[in-house]
Amino acid sequence: PGLGILMGGSLGSGQDMVVTPTRRLILMGGGAEDDLASRTFVESAEGGDIVILRASGSLTSYPSYFSSTLSPDPFPASVVTLLTNLPGRGGDSAVLCWLSRAEAVWLAGGDQWDYLGLWPLELHKALAEVAERGGAVGGTSAGAVVLGEAAFDAQFGTVTSETALGDPLNEAVSLSYPSFAQPELSGVLVDSHFRQRSREGRMLAFLARFMTEQNHSSVLGIGLDEGVAVILENDSLKVSTKGQDGAWFYELRAPVSLLPGTPLNLSDLRRIKMGAGSHVPWPLDFDSLDVDQMHVENGVVKLGVPG
Numbered sequence: 001p002g003l004g005i006l007m008g009g010s011l012g013s014g015q016d017m018v019v020t021p022t023r024r025l026i027l028m029g030g031g032a033e034d035d036l037a038s039r040t041f042v043e044s045a046e047g048g049d050i051v052i053l054r055a056s057g058s059l060t061s062y063p064s065y066f067s068s069t070l071s072p073d074p075f076p077a078s079v080v081t082l083l084t085n086l087p088g089r090g091g092d093s094a095v096l097c098w099l100s101r102a103e104a105v106w107l108a109g110g111d112q113w114d115y116l117g118l119w120p121l122e123l124h125k126a127l128a129e130v131a132e133r134g135g136a137v138g139g140t141s142a143g144a145v146v147l148g149e150a151a152f153d154a155q156f157g158t159v160t161s162e163t164a165l166g167d168p169l170n171e172a173v174s175l176s177y178p179s180f181a182q183p184e185l186s187g188v189l190v191d192s193h194f195r196q197r198s199r200e201g202r203m204l205a206f207l208a209r210f211m212t213e214q215n216h217s218s219v220l221g222i223g224l225d226e227g228v229a230v231i232l233e234n235d236s237l238k239v240s241t242k243g244q245d246g247a248w249f250y251e252l253r254a255p256v257s258l259l260p261g262t263p264l265n266l267s268d269l270r271r272i273k274m275g276a277g278s279h280v281p282w283p284l285d286f287d288s289l290d291v292d293q294m295h296v297e298n299g300v301v302k303l304g305v306p307g
Contacts, residue, residue, distance in 0.1 A: 001094035004086025008059025010067060012049070012078030019048040021103035023131075025184050025232040026138030027147065029224025029247075030109055030192045033140060037229030037240040039070045041104060044136030047074035048103030052081040053127075054143075055114035059083055062106065076104075084123075087114040091122035099126040104136040107143030109192075115146045116153045116176045127180035137182060141192045144224065149181045150189040150210040152202075161201025165299040168205035168264045175209055184232045184282070187219050194223035194248060201301055205264055207252045216254075220284070223248035237282040239274045246275040251286050263299030267306050270294065 001007050022044045026037050042050065052062040063079040066072070080098060084090040099105065105127065107115065131137055137147065145151050152159075153176040164173050175189075189210050191203050203221045211219045222230065225245030231238040239247050253268040270291040272284070280289070295306045 001082070002089065002092050004084065004089030005092045005095060006059055006083040006085060007080060007094070008083070009052070009063030009080040010078055011080060016101045017048045017077035019046045019103060021046050021048055021135050023134045023233070024136045024138075025147070025182050026136070027144040027190060027222065027224060027230045027232075028138070028140035028192075029144070029194060029226050029228045030141035031196075031226030033065070034227060034229040034240050034242065035070060037231055038066065039072055040231060041106065041136060041138045042066045042070055042072040042076060043074065045076050045104040048077055049098075049101055050076045050079045050104045050106065051098050051102040052079070052106045052108060053084070054081065054108035054110055055084050055087050056110045057083070057108060062108065084114070084119065087118035088120060090118075091120040096122060096126050099130065102130060102135060104138070105130050107139035107146065109141030109143055111154060112142035112146050112151065113154050115142065116151060116178060117155055121179075124179045131180075131182055144192055145190050146178055147182045148185045148188045148190040148222075150175050150177055150206070150214070150219075152189070152191065152206055159202055161198055164202035164205035165264050165296065165301070167261055168208050169258055169260050173202075173205055173209055175206065175213065177214070187216060188222060189219065190222045190224065192224050193226055195225045195245060199223060200248070203250060204252070204266060204269070204296055204301065207250060208256050208258060208264060208266060211252060211254065211256050212258055218251060218253045221250035221252070223250070232282055235282055237278075237280050237284070239276060239278040241276045244275065246273050248273050249284060251284075264296050265298065266296040269296070
């Protein structure tokens with residue numbers, strides 16, 4: 001790799017291991033990785049090549065974890081971290097070469113604006129092609145957030161639930177629509193560190209912006225607590241975690257009206273929490289599941305229907 005790109009991990013023999021991967025999408029909420037879901041991701045490569053993409057952090061932690069710690073079967077041919085410490089250089093020919101031969105790609109946590117706003121179009125295109133050829137894709141924290149059709153991009157820094165609910169058209173409530181959004185996440189927005197950082201309110205503001213900006217009749221939000229993983233495969237969804245936290249799903253349906261400087265108001269909103277071992281068809285059918293009816297009144301999130 002050239003200037004601004006660092007590479008580390010297990011490069012294998014240098015030969016491209018050509019195998020047929022298992023298409024899976026793994027989303028994690030940050031904090032400690034879930035070992036079961038991580039092993040599922042690694043084994044999706046079916047003995048092929050795995051690439052970890054990140055803009056900060058360690059070159060060796062994920063290669064060691066994915067290979068030595070998890071002891072996957074089959075063992076991957078290579079596990080390489082590509083660190084774009086100058087994100088704008090992410091279109092480097094070495095990065096694109098490794099992505100073109102990868103059976104599985106993992107996006108580490110960090111600052112999602114590095115991924116969404118600073119990575120060049122060539123890298124975005126190469127990421128999209130991983131899914132198109134049936135490769136496995138996964139990510140944690142910011143690396144999971146950027147995989148939805150819509151993503152909070154943090155271009156102007158983070159935003160709290162209080163700020164987002166008080167004015168969902170605030171500049172800080174900034175969304176991007178990634179060209180490498182995963183096909184399973186059409187109409188979906190993902191957020192991480194969910195319960196730990198009290199992010200339900202901002203999720204609802206994000207969904208309202210998403211719906212109005214893309215003129216959708218309904219949108220879905222996935223909020224992932226730390227240490228929680230969602231596995232999407234073959235039109236099914238599984239939740240994996242060792243603790244009591246879970247994955248939170250929000251369905252928002254039209255109409256939604258947003259006015260500058262005005263607190264959020266939503267009427268047609270439903271929520272589901274799923275814990276460890278949950279296994280349901282994907283996409284979700286909210287009519288067949290145990291849901292909480294919710295609404296937002298003048299920026300305040302409330303259970304039940306309006307009135």
